[in-house]
Amino acid sequence: MRDQEPATDAAERRLSTKETAELLGVKPETVYAYVSRGQLSSRREPGGRGSTFDPQEVEALARRNRREANGTSSSGGELSVRTRITLIDKDRYYFRGVDATELAARHTYEEVAEWLWTGHLRPGVTFSAPHASVAVARRAVDALPEHTGSTDRLRAAATAAAAADPLRFDLSEEAVLGTARMLIPTLVTALPPVLPGHRDRGPLAHRLWARLSGRPADEASLRALDTALALLVDHDLAASTLAVRIAASARAHAYAAVSAGLGVIEGPLHGAASGLAHRLLLEVLDRGAAGPVIADELREGRRIPGLGHRLYRGEDPRARALFTLLEGIPHAAPALAAARDIVTTTARHAALHANVDLALAVLSTSCGMPSTAGETIFAVARTAGWIAHALEEYGERPLRMRPSGHYVGPRPPQPLPQALPG
The missing domain is CATH 1.10.580.10 (Citrate Synthase, domain 1)
Known part of the structure; x- marks a missing residue:
């Protein structure tokens, strides 16, 4: 499952339009509609022939769409x-x-x-x-x-x-x-x-x-x-x-x-x-x-x-x-x-x-x-x-108006940072 892939892989590899459409369960035309509405950002890689997409951004949109489909979110946001x-x-x-x-x-x-x-x-x-x-x-x-x-x-x-x-x-x-x-x-x-x-x-x-x-x-x-x-x-x-x-x-x-x-x-x-x-x-x-x-x-x-x-x-x-x-x-x-x-x-x-x-x-x-x-x-x-x-x-x-942060950084305790060489 994609959830179990290492974070570094998701950060390094961007998704094609076809992969993005499959993950979102929509047609490729709808992917570009998301871009036009500002719900997704796209980028053309040097020498590439099509747009590419950030996997984390795509998965966040997929989660938001699922929440909306289940009636657990209002207008795509978590704060009501x-x-x-x-x-x-x-x-x-x-x-x-x-x-x-x-x-x-x-x-x-x-x-x-x-x-x-x-x-x-x-x-x-x-x-x-x-x-x-x-x-x-x-x-x-x-x-x-x-x-x-x-x-x-x-x-x-x-x-x-x-x-x-x-x-x-x-x-x-x-x-x-x-x-x-x-x-x-x-x-x-x-x-x-x-x-x-x-x-x-x-x-x-x-x-x-x-x-x-x-x-x-x-x-x-x-x-x-x-x-x-x-x-x-x-x-x-x-x-x-x-x-x-x-x-x-x-x-x-x-x-x-x-x-x-x-x-x-x-x-x-x-x-x-x-x-x-x-x-x-x-x-x-x-x-x-x-x-x-x-x-x-x-x-x-x-x-x-x-x-x-x-x-x-x-x-x-x-x-x-x-x-x-x-x-x-x-x-x-x-x-x-x-x-x-x-x-x-x-x-x-x-x-x-x-x-x-x-x-x-x-x-x-x-x-x-x-x-x-x-x-x-x-x-x-x-x-x-x-x-x-x-x-x-x-x-x-x-x-x-004080939402709680969802911490995803390194788990403590971590060693004290070392100073960079001068």
């Missing part, structure tokens, strides 16, 4: 956290029991955030920040190197705003909500504007637009941006949200909890994934067809960004809602056509659907935004969800 915030079920997702896409279609980002935090709608609510908070955050952001990314700027702004708030350690619901309503507009306003002559007023989406695009915004584009923010407010226990809950479990204040989320969101399999989809979309637009671009990606053993999601069998409902809005924007038509070409071309070898990263890429490319725009939108939007999870965690037993 009770929450009243978001439910993902049958290719739909809900905020406090209400269809999230319908909420986003009818309400602004700020209104959806209030619903997530309190269970009450506040029609017409807008978030504003005191001048002192914005000023200190801007100074911190302006001091960063010119090449600094948007998430770095948001992290610096959050840290500066925290340092300027002597009451940040008050974890009462009222205090945390006050922090949230101030922190989110502070993060946005601290980012350097690229639209000349813009005045920071009105809904948050208007202020964010001026930080993402140098083009004047039309109502349809602003509506698409605001809806994207509302759709992305929360998505259950994503990696960044789990980091926030761990920080809140240790009773870190709201600014620190948000900073924990921002630290995780930069990963290419999380918030930064939309940037990869943006660049892919630009290349398809430049070359005129998705076929040669997808072929290059597959030849290099890379996953196709913007496709597939481990929580949805069909199309990501966030992508579907955003695509519907973008169809009403004439200048988005070329990018939408390119996105459909990507999906159709990739479907020839793997049944993958568009996810929200591809929809964000259509929004950013068609509105003259940089490749990092999707990551910025994601981070700003998700801050509201992180606050909701932090509030929920503050009501739980402290330090409960």
